[in-house]
Amino acid sequence: MDSKVTPINKIKVCIERNENFVLQGGAGSGKTETLKQLLEFISEHYPDKKIACITHTNLAVDEIKSRVGEQYTVSTIHSFLNNLTKDYKKNIQKIMMDIFKLNRIERKGIENYQDDKQQKKEEHEHYKKNILNTYLDYIQ
Structure with a gap:
């Protein structure tokens, strides 16, 4: 009899890899x-691994914690990222204005375009290039 490949078995392969x-x-x-079964699997087979369960809403966080317990990190994506960056907030605030400070963009008149749709599209492309170049200049 063929063994059926289930989603949980596929995930276990991901964990093993x-x-x-x-x-x-x-x-x-x-x-x-x-998720509960997978957490039990990981805890049993990989007891030294850290586990983070990230979800969209606080309601989902509460539901997961009520069913799997408090021993795992379960949070919203926002809480998870905030926890990772909390020690760097002052540094982030110091450099934020430098990272996003763009060079002045001179806007061409509508007469330089076929219509306002083309003008908006090209100005948006110019704006994106300006942001990218500013960021690349900053990290170099």
């Missing part, structure tokens, strides 16, 4: 139960 994965599905599809 040290690859990231995303677990997503509709309401009631079994995401939290699958």
Whole structure:
């Protein structure tokens, strides 16, 4: 009899290969139960690994924690990133204006374009190049 490849087995392969994965599905599809099983698998087979469960809403965080316990990091993406960057906020604030300080863009008149749609498109492209060049200048 052929063994069936299940989503949970595919994820276990990702874990064994040290690859990231995303677990997503509709309401009631079994995401939290699958997550619970995977956390148990990781805890049993890889007890020294750190686990982060990142979701979209605080409601989802609360639901996951109620079903899997408090021993894992479960947070929204915003809370997770805020926690990673909290020690660098002063430094980030110091350089933020330098990173996003753009050179002045001279706007051409509408007569230089076929119509306002083309003008907006080309000005937007010019703006994106300006941001990229400013960023590249800053990191070099």
